Amino acid sequence: MKQRLDALKSRIRQTALDCGRDPASVRLVAVSKTHPAERVKSAIEAGAEILGENYIQEARTKIDNLSEESVSWHFIGHLQRNKAKFAVPLFDLIHSVDSVRLAKEIDKQAAKHDKVQEILVQVNISGEETKSGIDPEECLVMLREIAGMKRVAVKGLMTMPPFFDQPEKARPFFSALKGLADEVRNAKISGIEMAELSMGMTGDFEAAIAEGATLVRVGTAIFGERQ
Numbered sequence: 071m072k073q074r075l076d077a078l079k080s081r082i083r084q085t086a087l088d089c090g091r092d093p094a095s096v097r098l099v100a101v102s103k104t105h106p107a108e109r110v111k112s113a114i115e116a117g118a119e120i121l122g123e124n125y126i127q128e129a130r131t132k133i134d135n136l137s138e139e140s141v142s143w144h145f146i147g148h149l150q151r152n153k154a155k156f157a158v159p160l161f162d163l164i165h166s167v168d169s170v171r172l173a174k175e176i177d178k179q180a181a182k183h184d185k186v187q188e189i190l191v192q193v194n195i196s197g198e199e200t201k202s203g204i205d206p207e208e209c210l211v212m213l214r215e216i217a218g219m220k221r222v223a224v225k226g227l228m229t230m231p232p233f234f235d236q237p238e239k240a241r242p243f244f245s246a247l248k249g250l251a252d253e254v255r256n257a258k259i260s261g262i263e264m265a266e267l268s269m270g271m272t273g274d275f276e277a278a279i280a281e282g283a284t285l286v287r288v289g290t291a292i293f294g295e296r297q
């Protein structure tokens with residue numbers, strides 16, 4: 071695990087340097103879905119600092135088991151509105167907000183926990199029907215509505231491009247997300263930040279870094295195949 075994680079971190083670092091970026095501007099989210107708490111603990115001992123989980127029930131058990139660890143937990147899976155009440159107390163960043171209604175529910179739950187919940191808006195940049203995320207055209211309208219919510223802080227955008235054997239083919243989709251973030255920044259919506267771009271997984275994180283990713287979500291390269 072330590073070797074795999076070290077090798078991955080050095081690839082991330084090298085890719086950033088090759089693109090003229092500060093390596094510190096790219097953070098690794100170690101995606102631990104399906105892997106048990108003991109494996110996640112090994113990853114933490116090997117140097118993982120941010121863990122990404124997809125399923126609330128599974129994450130609750132693991133986070134509970136690993137409550138001594140000073141790591142950050144991010145939610146990256148599809149979040150149903152009725153699960154927001156569980157997600158808010160558990161996660162530092164929710165990557166997958168895809169509707170105003172969900173943001174509203176997060177706002178309500180965050181108030182109960184006296185918390186400001188940081189979120190990313192998930193964008194379906196490829197328009198594939200099977201993918202979650204908002205239509206890029208809806209982005210500004212949605213962000214203007216979320217901007218009024220006191221307990222929700224938008225930090226940026228997230229996307230999942232289609233799967234390609236050749237990661238270079240995913241680049242236009244990463245580039246499109248970056249372009250959308252620039253557009254949002256130019257719209258200067260009060261309270262909306264575009265500091266983070268969550269994009270890139272095991273197969274394509276280098277292409278994502280080249281297009282501006284600040285959070286790469288990598289599972290298989292660290293933990294091996296999922297159970």
Ligand SMILES: *Cc1c(COP(=O)(O)O)cnc(C)c1O
Binds near residue numbers: 147230291
């Ligand atoms: C599972 C998952 C990942 C990690 O995928 P790998 O190919 O194993 O690196 C990243 N992002 C999301 C949203 C995921 O569901």
